[in-house]
Every structure is written in C-alpha cells, then in structure tokens.
Amino acid sequence: MLSCPECASPVTLAATPRLSEILECGDCQAELEILAVEPVTVGLAPEVEEDWGE
Amino acid sequence: MSKPRVAVLASRIRTDEKHILAALDRRRICYSHVDSRTLWSFSHGTAATPVTLNRELAHHRAVYAARSLEALGVTVVNSATATEICGDKWRTSLALRAADLPVPATALALTPDAAREALAAVGYPAVIKPLVGSWGRLVTLVPDAQVAETVLEYIAALPGPQAHIVYVQELVAARGRDIRAVVVGGEVLGATYRTSTGWRTNVARGATSQPCPVTPELVKLATAAAAAVAADIAGVDLIEDEQGRLAVLEVNAGVEFSGFQQAMGDRVNVADRIVDHVLSKVEAL
Numbered sequence: 001m002l003s004c005p006e007c008a009s010p011v012t013l014a015a016t017p018r019l020s021e022i023l024e025c026g027d028c029q030a031e032l033e034i035l036a037v038e039p040v041t042v043g044l045a046p047e048v049e050e051d052w053g054e
Numbered sequence: 055m056s057k058p059r060v061a062v063l064a065s066r067i068r069t070d071e072k073h074i075l076a077a078l079d080r081r082r083i084c085y086s087h088v089d090s091r092t093l094w095s096f097s098h099g100t101a102a103t104p105v106t107l108n109r110e111l112a113h114h115r116a117v118y119a120a121r122s123l124e125a126l127g128v129t130v131v132n133s134a135t136a137t138e139i140c141g142d143k144w145r146t147s148l149a150l151r152a153a154d155l156p157v158p159a160t161a162l163a164l165t166p167d168a169a170r171e172a173l174a175a176v177g178y179p180a181v182i183k184p185l186v187g188s189w190g191r192l193v194t195l196v197p198d199a200q201v202a203e204t205v206l207e208y209i210a211a212l213p214g215p216q217a218h219i220v221y222v223q224e225l226v227a228a229r230g231r232d233i234r235a236v237v238v239g240g241e242v243l244g245a246t247y248r249t250s251t252g253w254r255t256n257v258a259r260g261a262t263s264q265p266c267p268v269t270p271e272l273v274k275l276a277t278a279a280a281a282a283v284a285a286d287i288a289g290v291d292l293i294e295d296e297q298g299r300l301a302v303l304e305v306n307a308g309v310e311f312s313g314f315q316q317a318m319g320d321r322v323n324v325a326d327r328i329v330d331h332v333l334s335k336v337e338a339l
Contacts, residue, residue: 018072018087019067019087019089020067022066022068049112050186051113051114052188053187053258053306053308054308054310
C-alpha cells in the first residue's frame with residue numbers, strides 16, 4: 001500500500017496509473033505526483049510556478 | 055511495436071491530459087508521453103515523432119520546447135508562435151487589434167510611473183494583469199487612483215524587469231460572468247458561461263460553468279480570435295458589456311477544459327476533438 005509522503009495516510013490509485021499523474025491525498029489534500037509506475041511511487045507534486053497556466 | 059507518430063508533451067498529467075491520453079488509447083494510437091522536465095535538445099538533428107501535442111503548462115518550457123521541436127521538423131500543436139502570443143497578454147492584445155477584433159480598452163506602460171497615466175487614460179475601475187500568467191493569478195482590480203498608487207509601488211518593488219512592465223485594461227461591467235469558447239481546428243466546439251461570486255471568473259478560482267448559446271456572432275469572434283493568434287486549439291475568453299456586445303479578453307493556447315466538458319456533458323468530447331485534430335496533422339504529413 002502506498003502512503004502519502006506528507007501525512008502517511010494510504011493513497012488510492014486509479015486502475016491504470018500514469019507517469020506524472022497528479023493525485024490528491026484523501027486525508028491531508030496534499031497534491032501528489034506519480035513518479036514511477038513500475039512499481040508505483042509517489043512524491044509531493046511541485047509547487048505552482050509563476051508562469052503556469054493555460 | 056510500431057513507432058510513435060504522436061508525442062504528448064506534458065509535465066503534469068491532470069484530468070485534461072488523462073482524457074486526451076485515454077482518447078488516444080481508445081483509438082489504439084501509438085504515442086509517447088514526454089515529460090518536458092526531462093527534455094533537452096540540440097539545435098539540429100532529427101526528432102523521434104513527427105507530431106507533438108504541446109500540453110506543457112509552464113509557459114516558458116512550452117515555448118522553448120515548441121521552438122526546439124519545430125527546428126527539428128516536428129509539427130507542434132499549438133505552434134510555438136501561437137504559444138508565444140497567447141502566453142503574453144500584450145502580444146495577444148496586439149494580435150487581436152491587428153485582426154480588428156473588439157477588445158476592452160488596453161494599454162501597456164513600460165514603467166510603473168508611466169502606468170499612472172495609462173490607468174488614467176483607460177479610466178477607473180481598471181485591471182492590472184501580469185504579462186505572463188494564468189488562472190487569474192495576481193490580476194488586480196484597481197478602483198481608483200489612490201489604490202493605483204499603492205499597487206504600482208508594490209509592482210515597482212517586484213524583482214525582475216518584466217514585472218515592471220504594466221498591462222492595464224478597462225474593467226468591463228460583466229454581469230459577474232464571462233464566456234469561454236473552445237475552438238479546435240477552426241471550429242467552435244461550444245461555449246460556456248463562467249460565473250463567479252468574485253470578480254475573477256477563472257474556473258481555477260472556483261467559477262462554475264454552464265452552457266452558453268452559440269450565436270453566429272460568438273462563432274465569428276471566437277474563430278477569428280483563435281486565427282489571430284495562430285492557435286489551432288484555443289480557449290477563447292469573451293466578455294459581454296451591458297448592451298450584450300462581445301469583446302475578446304484573451305486566448306489560451308493550453309486550454310483547460312474540465313469545467314467546459316462538465317457543463318457540455320455528452321454534447322461534445324473535447325479530448326476526442328483534440329485528438330482528431332492532432333491525427334489530421336499526422337495524416338497531412
């Protein structure tokens with residue numbers, strides 16, 4: 001079972017996790033990123049930068 | 055396994071990108087996902103895939119990636135030119151004016167001092183927007199000259215020369231909503247009202263979307279705005295004044311469509327239409 005790097009709560013994944021996919025921890029709402037898929041690892045997603053957007 | 059003909063460039067796989075990748079999967083298209091954070095390029099050589107869909111959300115990475123890929127002969131959707139223009143509000147304003155499209159009164163001041171006169175000329179209430187940025191971030195409502203003094207002092211104290219170039223726009227009395235039209239390949243897929251309890255109507259700030267009637271005027275304006283900035287795929291933001299006349303606020307090259315899709319339901323599938331357009335580029339090679 002994966003755990004949130006921020007609060008250590010279990011993290012639920014989609015059926016087919018994708019690299020760089022963004023998830024939200026159901027417990028602490030931290031934004032997480034899938035860093036690898038075989039096996040799946042997650043880390044805290046990068047903070048929003050000034051030039052991000054549409 | 056066949057060689058990918060399409061690459062999707064993205065550093066964050068958000069809901070929108072998941073829908074696009076799922077649309078590619080459904081059609082069994084061989085594609086590669088390229089994380090722009092891992093990308094580097096020589097100024098010459100050959101590219102691995104002939105067509106790239108640019109979904110990079112960091113403006114500078116998106117522009118440099120598109121320029122680099124185009125130099126290698128890759129067809130990038132949207133093009134580097136479109137990404138550059140849409141990512142800079144003043145360049146967008148100039149392109150819309152050059153196409154003779156209706157826009158709110160807008161001025162660019164090259165220093166915070168010059169912005170005092172620009173604001174007075176545009177008239178209060180006005181809005182100051184960062185040249186680069188999105189989601190309504192740092193967009194500032196300036197009701198009068200007194201508040202302008204303070205805001206401009208803050209701007210003058212910001213680091214970086216670009217922050218001192220001040221984009222000023224009139225505040226259009228807008229019934230608490232604006233309109234988002236999504237254009238793909240010169241066709242308007244639909245339009246939504248974006249309504250907010252605040253004065254900024256970005257979905258990223260919690261605005262809600264409802265379907266908006268697609269009138270011939272809206273179609274004409276949205277397609278012309280996308281063409282003016284050379285965007286194949288565009289989120290065109292329009293505003294209505296009190297008389298219901300439309301003007302173009304901005305054009306987004308990396309359109310986020312979750313709110314739009316939710317409002318439109320099964321009337322249109324934006325991800326499918328984006329994939330259709332990208333595949334048309336592959337077939338045209």
